[in-house]
Amino acid sequence: MLKYIGFLGAFITVSAFIPQVIRTWRTRHTRDLSLGMVGLLVTSGLVWLVYGIVIHDWPVILTNIGMVVLNGSLVGAKLRYG
Numbered sequence: 001m002l003k004y005i006g007f008l009g010a011f012i013t014v015s016a017f018i019p020q021v022i023r024t025w026r027t028r029h030t031r032d033l034s035l036g037m038v039g040l041l042v043t044s045g046l047v048w049l050v051y052g053i054v055i056h057d058w059p060v061i062l063t064n065i066g067m068v069v070l071n072g073s074l075v076g077a078k079l080r081y082g
Helices: 002-027 035-055 058-081
Strands: none
Touching: 002 058, 035 058
16 A cells, blocks of 8 residues: 555656646756756766666655656756757
């Protein structure tokens, strides 16, 4: 049961970033995005991903794969659109 709570938390956490990513790529407005913030989120996601792999914790692994991909997408948009 505890794993399912972890998967639910992972799903909600990653889902929270989807509207921002969609909006950013649709509007191409990135002025209000801090490159430092999204860069730190990518970095922290990578660290958590390594941690999840080491302890074999799938909710941590999947959450941080999603976070790295979505925040990486925001970094890409910021670099592309300024």
